Amino acid sequence: MKALIAMSGGVDSSVSAYLMREKGYECTGCTMRLYENDMIGEDLFSTCCSAKDTEDARAVCERLGFDYRIFHYEREFIDEVIEPFVCSYERAETPNPCIECNRRMKFGLLFEKAMEEGFDKIVTGHYARIEHDEQSGRYLLKKGLDASKDQSYVLYAMTQEQLEKTDFPLGAYTKEEARRIAEEQGFVNAKKHDSQDICFVPDGDYAAFLERYKNRSYPEGNFVGRDGFIYGKHKGIVHYTIGQRKGLGIAWEHPLYVLEIRPETNEVVLGKNEELFTRELIADNVNLISVATLEGDMRVSARIRYHHKEQPATLSPLSDGRIKVVFDEPQRAITPGQAVVFYDGDIVVGGGTISGKCE
Numbered sequence: 225m226k227a228l229i230a231m232s233g234g235v236d237s238s239v240s241a242y243l244m245r246e247k248g249y250e251c252t253g254c255t256m257r258l259y260e261n262d263m264i265g266e267d268l269f270s271t272c273c274s275a276k277d278t279e280d281a282r283a284v285c286e287r288l289g290f291d292y293r294i295f296h297y298e299r300e301f302i303d304e305v306i307e308p309f310v311c312s313y314e315r316a317e318t319p320n321p322c323i324e325c326n327r328r329m330k331f332g333l334l335f336e337k338a339m340e341e342g343f344d345k346i347v348t349g350h351y352a353r354i355e356h357d358e359q360s361g362r363y364l365l366k367k368g369l370d371a372s373k374d375q376s377y378v379l380y381a382m383t384q385e386q387l388e389k390t391d392f393p394l395g396a397y398t399k400e401e402a403r404r405i406a407e408e409q410g411f412v413n414a415k416k417h418d419s420q421d422i423c424f425v426p427d428g429d430y431a432a433f434l435e436r437y438k439n440r441s442y443p444e445g446n447f448v449g450r451d452g453f454i455y456g457k458h459k460g461i462v463h464y465t466i467g468q469r470k471g472l473g474i475a476w477e478h479p480l481y482v483l484e485i486r487p488e489t490n491e492v493v494l495g496k497n498e499e500l501f502t503r504e505l506i507a508d509n510v511n512l513i514s515v516a517t518l519e520g521d522m523r524v525s526a527r528i529r530y531h532h533k534e535q536p537a538t539l540s541p542l543s544d545g546r547i548k549v550v551f552d553e554p555q556r557a558i559t560p561g562q563a564v565v566f567y568d569g570d571i572v573v574g575g576g577t578i579s580g581k582c583e
Contacts, residue, residue, distance in 0.1 A: 226252070226342065227346070228343040229254065230330055230347065230348045232419070233413060234280075236349030237281070239394065240393040241284060243394075244391065247393075253281060253285035253290045253291070254292065254293045255277070256294075256334055257294050257295065257298060258298060280413045284411050287410065295337065297329060300329070300333055316461055317561025318559045319562075320378070321424075323563055326379060330348060331383075335386055347390070347391045347393065350368075350375045350378075350392050351397075352365060352395050362516070364571050366570045369397070372399070381575070382511075431463045442460030442463075445458055447472070447480075447492050449495060450484075455474050461487055461490060461492060464492050466485070466500070469482075478496060483500060501556050503550055505528070506579050507578060508545075508579045510574060512574035514571050515574075518541040522538070523537075524536075524568055524573055526566050527564070528578065534567055537550060539566060563576070564576060
């Protein structure tokens, strides 16, 4: 049995490689080269996919006795991840490019490459689990046992074929256990810090990235209330997201928050915190995992952001393939562009992209 290990140069993928070897797989390590520094105008030495990460991944493979390969997907990464990220922000959404990277790159291009070359499994260092349900005949995506590291949220787009051919060795481990294994094996990255933020925006300043990448400035416009009152000028809609309070530059008699962004009129709508709470949303680009289709209403718990605590909700299928989600209690700052992921206990039912709110 042959396994292709996607290696970022970090602890998690390195330990995953070791665990697959212990399972008896013939392993090959690989790194996806997704961009060069000059492509996005940043020094990326301290981020994932940097030259240092490549060196660390290669060193781990040498220690484990694996072959190591680099796959160049720079152009595809721009087309499939960066461009949609930019367009989403310009539509006044708040995207999650890590989900698209998993969907388009790891379990898209790299998965296809692995299958073409005769690998039995593709392996990543995600903290999630895959199980086969004998009763339904479906492969299930489940939360990682380490709740603080669970990454099932960013994997909801996986298909049955991908789940069948994928292994997440760390799903049954904690982060502390993974680091201990790395230290025991003498890996060069055993004490390496986890990467943070979006890999191609390492400083977290998304607006500055957009302006640099597009070589343009986004025009000022009005901060307005829902009644049309003008509070002042904003510095470009890409600087704001739903629920934001800091950085508005407006002193008012009560705190103001971003309620809505209107790209068609270049307006940012402000209001009180309590106006951010709604019960309903519509999800499009839906992918279901634990069930083939949604035939009627279904009770789930749903998460509207990566660090959001799941909340009880009811799913209702719409005729156009989208899903209406109604929460038992109002949720704060439901944000277009983010993913909503549905759970049944620790099983991922599926998920989709938040396209808007319904009142």
